[in-house]
Amino acid sequence: MSTAISQTWYMTQRQMMVFARQPAYAVITLIQPVIWLFLFGNLFRKVIELGGFGTTSYLDYLVPGVVVMSALSSNMWAGMGTLEEIQRGTLNRFLTTPVSRAALMNGNVVHNGLVTALQSVVVVLLGLLGGADYPGGVGGVLILVLASVLLGTVFGALSNALGMLVQERESIIGINTFLLLPLTFLSSAFMAPAQMPDWMRHIADFNPLNWAMVAGRSAMSAHPDWSVVGSRGGALLALAVAAVWLSIRTFHSYQRSV
Incomplete structure (x- = not known):
């Protein structure tokens, strides 16, 4: 177990070194959250008057949505990195070493998790600078970051599995483009559930993106509903474990094919 953990950390460090050498990429990934946070937030700031948001400021409501949406959009492309390593032959060269096969996959997942946490904290701080209020304090923010x-992890692991299965950039791009907007808008990212059509609200109840938002928003509120936080967080954890298991199984199938 300790060997697998140390190997996973080694593979994570390898990914982090690549990320550190591309500071421009880190800046670019924050452009879209800033656009959603401030342009979209200011454009629709009066929507809060419709009621049902649980806050007095639309920015307060929007920050958790942007944090979670950013986590989704950035991790959905994890499979592109896996595909690039397959095409370069890097992944196949690792197969000739005694490194744990789980570590090869999980290193990518842990790296994406660390980047997601950093990105989430930056978005929360930008919201704070813009005037957002977080009654739940640091504890609530930490739960939001953990949920993101x-x-x-769910979508990063699934994206890795997809990259190994299809092994085509166009397929990954097409699937991600198809899923991103429906997952986002069939959730409470931008609109309070009370203002959504009944059919959309029912679909949102089964949307993992919405689970993370609901858990984060509740934890950051003045009076958190810990049963909601626990149930949504537990569902996300179970789904993340299943997705990681699936990516490892897919990797073993890929290994047998080379």
Whole structure:
């Protein structure tokens, strides 16, 4: 167990070194959250008057949505990195070493989790600078960040599995483009559930993206509903474990094919 953990950490460090050498990429990934946070937030700030948001400021409501949406959009492309390593032959060269096969996959997942946590904290701080209020304090923010990391793990692991299965950039791009907007808008990212059509609200109840938002928003409120936080967080954790298991199983199938 300790060997697998140390190997996973080694593979994570390898990924982090690549990330550190591309500071421009880190800045670019924050452009879209800033656009959603401030342009979209200011454009629709009066929507709070419709009621049902649980806050007096639309920015307060929007910050958790942007944090979770950013985690989704960035981790959905994890499979592109896996595909690139397959095409370069890097992954196949690792197969000739005694490194744990789980570590090869999990290193990518842990790396994406760390990047997601950093990105989430930056978005929360930007919201704070913009005037957002977080009654739940640091504890609530930490739960939001954890929820976004769990969501990112789900879609990052599934994206890795997809990359090994299809092994085509166009397929990954097409699937991600198809899923991103429906997952986002069939959730409470931008609109209070009370203002959503009944059919959309019912679909949102089964949307993992919405689970992370509901858990984060509740934890950051003045009076958190810990049963909601626990149930949504537990569901995300179970889904993340299943997604990681699936990516490892897919990797073993890929290994047998080379």
